Amino acid sequence: MTTSDFTLIMAPLQGFTDVTFRNVYAAHFSGVDEALAPFISTMGQQRIKPARIRDVDPKNNQTLPVTPQILGNAAEDFICLARHLAEMGHTLINWNLGCPHSKIAKKKRGSGLLMFPETIDRLLETIIAQMPVPLSVKIRLGRKDKKESHDLIQVLNRHPLDHVILHPRTGVQMYRGEADLDAFEAAMEACVHPFVYNGDISDMASFSLVRRRFPDIRRFMIGRGILSNPFLPEEIKGIPSDPARRLSRLRRFHDDLTAAYAGRFSGPGHLIGRMKGFWHYLGPSFKDHDKAIKKILRAPSLEAYFTHVADLFDTGPLFCP
Numbered sequence: 374m375t376t377s378d379f380t381l382i383m384a385p386l387q388g389f390t391d392v393t394f395r396n397v398y399a400a401h402f403s404g405v406d407e408a409l410a411p412f413i414s415t416m417g418q419q420r421i422k423p424a425r426i427r428d429v430d431p432k433n434n435q436t437l438p439v440t441p442q443i444l445g446n447a448a449e450d451f452i453c454l455a456r457h458l459a460e461m462g463h464t465l466i467n468w469n470l471g472c473p474h475s476k477i478a479k480k481k482r483g484s485g486l487l488m489f490p491e492t493i494d495r496l497l498e499t500i501i502a503q504m505p506v507p508l509s510v511k512i513r514l515g516r517k518d519k520k521e522s523h524d525l526i527q528v529l530n531r532h533p534l535d536h537v538i539l540h541p542r543t544g545v546q547m548y549r550g551e552a553d554l555d556a557f558e559a560a561m562e563a564c565v566h567p568f569v570y571n572g573d574i575s576d577m578a579s580f581s582l583v584r585r586r587f588p589d590i591r592r593f594m595i596g597r598g599i600l601s602n603p604f605l606p607e608e609i610k611g612i613p614s615d616p617a618r619r620l621s622r623l624r625r626f627h628d629d630l631t632a633a634y635a636g637r638f639s640g641p642g643h644l645i646g647r648m649k650g651f652w653h654y655l656g657p658s659f660k661d662h663d664k665a666i667k668k669i670l671r672a673p674s675l676e677a678y679f680t681h682v683a684d685l686f687d688t689g690p691l692f693c694p
């Protein structure tokens with residue numbers, strides 16, 4: 374239990390922060406209060422595919438409260454999926470208006486919609502009128518230009534949204550450059566809805582910077598920072614933890630996560646691929662162990678993967694975050 378006056382939300386990271394990760398993470402670390410799940414694409418109105426919504430089934434999400442996120446641009450399909458999620462017990466749904474990937478954006482989904490505020494306006498009008506539960510949105514500053522945020526915020530102001538989560542980059546920027554705090558401030562001031570900050574919180578210093586700069590913000594969302602330093606939410610919340618136990622805690626977390634995925638994935642290739650994805654973010658936190666990390670990332674088999682991971686943990690590397 375923490376007594377801080379702010380909430381930490383685990384960001385949706387497709388391919389990483391799924392229900393398996395969220396549950397194992399919450400069993401090993403404190404500090405995160407809730408999670409926004411990686412997006413679920415709309416799937417027409419004929420049949421909801423159970424495999425696509427299992428991730429947010431409340432039965433499997435009892436350790437960390439989770440909000441489902443929908444990616445789509447067809448009002449009727451959106452409403453159909455939203456109703457289904459509400460029937461499952463969800464009391465809030467998020468709309469993904471930020472996904473930067475060109476394949477998705479080209480189809481006017483995710484950040485691809487941000488250049489078309491009038492379309493967003495129409496969609497919100499129709500969707501909210503038929504939504505059984507409140508809606509929040511997760512946005513970027515625009516698709517191509519941060520100036521797009523002016524019209525976008527005016528549109529969002531016309532609708533009764535629960536809150537707005539802003540990652541202050543444009544879609545085409547992907548993850549390059551820095552989160553634009555001036556643009557975040559301008560959008561927050563223009564917006565009538567509660568705002569959530571998201572972007573580049575990777576350590577105490579970056580958290581303190583946004584906390585000081587935006588004292589009225591009460592909700593902060595962290596994505597990649599949790600993958601590269603799973604202890605970060607505890608540090609931010611001031612939850613005491615023994616530095617001498619960090620490496621062994623991390624190792625147990627890794628082992629439990631690997632075991633949980635091994636029980637879920639059918640082949641070793643899938644399991645190694647998933648775990649290497651995590652090392653891509655976690656690896657740089659191991660200072661001066663580049664060679665050992667490279668070996669893990671290049672492991673050709675599950676056996677090699679386990680050997681290299683054990684070597685890294687056994688040699689007692691300096692875990693620096």
Ligand SMILES: Cc1cc2nc3c(=O)[nH]c(=O)nc-3n(C[C@H](O)[C@H](O)[C@H](O)COP(=O)(O)O)c2cc1C
Nearest residue numbers: 384385386387411412511540572573574595596597
């Ligand atoms: C691998 C990856 C997958 C992501 N998947 C999603 C997603 O499913 N939905 C979403 O709204 N944002 C997604 N994002 C964006 C993150 O939620 C977040 O907005 C972004 O990483 C910035 O926050 P951070 O600097 O704390 O990571 C993804 C980002 C990454 C790197």
